[in-house]
Amino acid sequence: MLDILIKNTELITNDESKPLIKDGYIGIKDGCIDFISDSLPENVKAREVIDGKNKIAMPGLVNAHSHSAMTLMRNYADDIALEKWLFDNIFPVEAKLTDKDVYWGTMLGISEMLKSGITAFADMYMFMDEVARAVTETGIKANLCKSPVQFFEDGQLKRLDKSQGTIDYYNSYHNSANGRIKVFVEIHSVYMFNENTLRNAAQLAKQLNTGIHIHLLETLSEVESSKKDYDMTSIEICRETGVLDVPVMAAHCVHLTDGDLRIMKEKRASVVHNPTSNLKLGSGIARVPEMMDMGINVCLGTDGAASNNNLNMFEEMNLAAILHKGVAMNPQLMKAQDVLKMGTVNGARAIGFDDTGILSKGMKADIILVDTDKPHFYPKNNPMSMIVYSAQAADVDTVIVDGNVLVKKREFIHIDEERIKFEVDTLSKRLLGRQP
Template sequence: MDLLIKNIDIVTMDDCNKVIKNGYIGIKDDKISLVSDSLPKGTQWKEQIDGKRKIAIPGLVNGHSHSAMTLMRNYADDMALETWLFDNIFPVEAKLTEEFVYWGTMLGIVEMLKSGVIAFADMYMFMEEVARAVTETGIKANICKSPVQFFEDGELKRLDKSQGTIDYYNKYHNAADGRIKVFVEIHSTYMFNERTLANAAALAKQLNTGIHIHLLETAAEVESSNRDYGMTSVEICKKTGVLDVPVLAAHCVHMTDSDLEIMKAAGASICHNPTSNLKLGSGIARIPDMLDMGINVCLGTDGAASNNNLNMFEEMNLAALIHKGAAMNPQLMKAKDVLKMGTCNGAKALGFEDSGMIKEGMKGDLILIDTDKPHLYPKTNPVSAIVYSAQASDTDTVIIDGKIIMQDRKFKNIDEEKVMFEADALSRKLLT
């Protein structure tokens, strides 16, 4: 790709949080080659986009999702996590096949791309189908594979599948031109036991990769961890070596001061999922404390069955608001910090360190926001506009690795109508 975006307002999210008005972004191949308020003389570009009345920001990163759960959207609502998961979701998931997961993931990817997401972290089953969908659509993903199989013939079991995880890692890590990263999955400390936690940690060390885990999502998990292990979930993760590798920990709602210190010392990343945590009544994570401690905190949607969408603009907005209200402190969670959580912090957590900023030498992963909308006038602070005013539907253009995936809200190579048709038919089949 040889692309110039001109006349564009740029929120770089670089180390200086620089904002450029009416600037230029150049992309050569898959990397950003120019970020400037002026165009060097003599430069030639094969393709140009006029960015007038648009804002360029780094692509959003969804730090925790179960994308195929789009098939269960609006299915089981208004109940506690344990009831929702064990009595409603797990029985449905026991019926899933490769076809369900492929089309559910495709629907999730279409939804995410149309809301400005350029990368997502996914934890589910039939992960070969997730990798297939990622490869076909051009998005980036951190995909985790569990060394433990939970369902066999509809029964909840723990079966060692470590070799399958090794084979999956060898096949897919850095596949699709580097757009796929593979972590080891640990569903949670209440679904694993001490032996399987230690085995999963050892496997991640062996593969030189990270771990994606649900951690301390509910008060019930606090009780179960104290009962089963005699310590907190974070402490058992430390004991079993889980925190000896890069960790992407989703939720982290019920953490003690000691838990936070352990997570900081381990260099773990935490993914805040405000909508899902509120909808399931799980609580509100101590995100301001985590940020003050220097912990890398990103944002995620969780699955569409508990959100009920994959809208990262909504997550940024909610993350900026709930902590202000809960603490009665309007200075918490400033817009620039929340946008950082939704972009570069997420890229770091997922292993895409060369993404997350509009900066020369970084990957060409960015989105263009159409600001020619009533809710985005007048045009004062672009960062505040993105976090407090913008909607997912304002995403006009998505560029990943320098390739235009969507422009004028139309996909280049994805049949959006077919994806919705297939997913709808399979969802009705699954839930009846």
């Protein structure tokens, strides 16, 4: 007896042996894919049957870099350079955040991500116990990281090394929620840390046998500050201090030198491309095609909703696909199939989930169904092109994580969306000085 049978659906599998199935079936049992087939096996029974007619079934999207609670600052402090945006606008609001704020902001972010087909995300922020609570309650997967350096205390910007808190967080949450949570060490950036705290964080990650999530070379200002502070690039100081000796998710990586690229390849670091955020903040355009040609694992992220201003991975895939073609004046760059992998299996590997991102027997059943019975999909020529160039977040019909249906016919099964919107709207009035 299967838990779920998905029938009559078109499949994008990410499986090299059979990447597309025109009219297929997916059997789900005990949270995993029991079979993928272009014909229905005999005597199959299931507790729930989902008709996939006029839909594409594909691996869930992976948002490999976000700050989910920053939904609280959506559409606030726009059209400002990153340093002024961060230090003069965002940090003062973040200094006022409470654990309640972060919980509800994260719940809003998760609800937005799930409805747009994201089944796993990576998050770095504050009050990370509340982020773990939200992940546990909603059923999504997440890589959560905890910083050994605390930046705020009593509303003031400070830098306090509290490594034991990171150890306790790892011990409490790594592989919790039935394995849906992974924990990495957070290094916000080389300009917010120093050489000593970089070394300590790297050693901590080694001690815990885990990875690191870090912002790297997002702006030209960071290029200059790294040269001034360390007399080397941010990538070089990370190599020097041991940061790159563990699995690393490096967000942005806009301003890498040729030498930096070689180091990233040698150290097998994953790069998280955030095209919308980088363009909106005027940070620049990462050398993604070169990274991919070198074999660097490149995935995609939305960044926070304060600099995007949404958590829509379909937009990120579309922009990643067309941006680099235009810059290089080469329409053959960034093919749809490769970009789709950036948004799914590449991200899954980067955030520590090796058993998802591909639809094949034995893999976790993290699956979304995209409704293609809409004018902007017709005529239905190429499924991968349809997803990367035509699909919208609102086209996601069904979301399944670990074999559990979380969204069905665009409605949440267990999440109270109206309560979340009410709580967030109330909290943002205090945080941003809006009048009730």
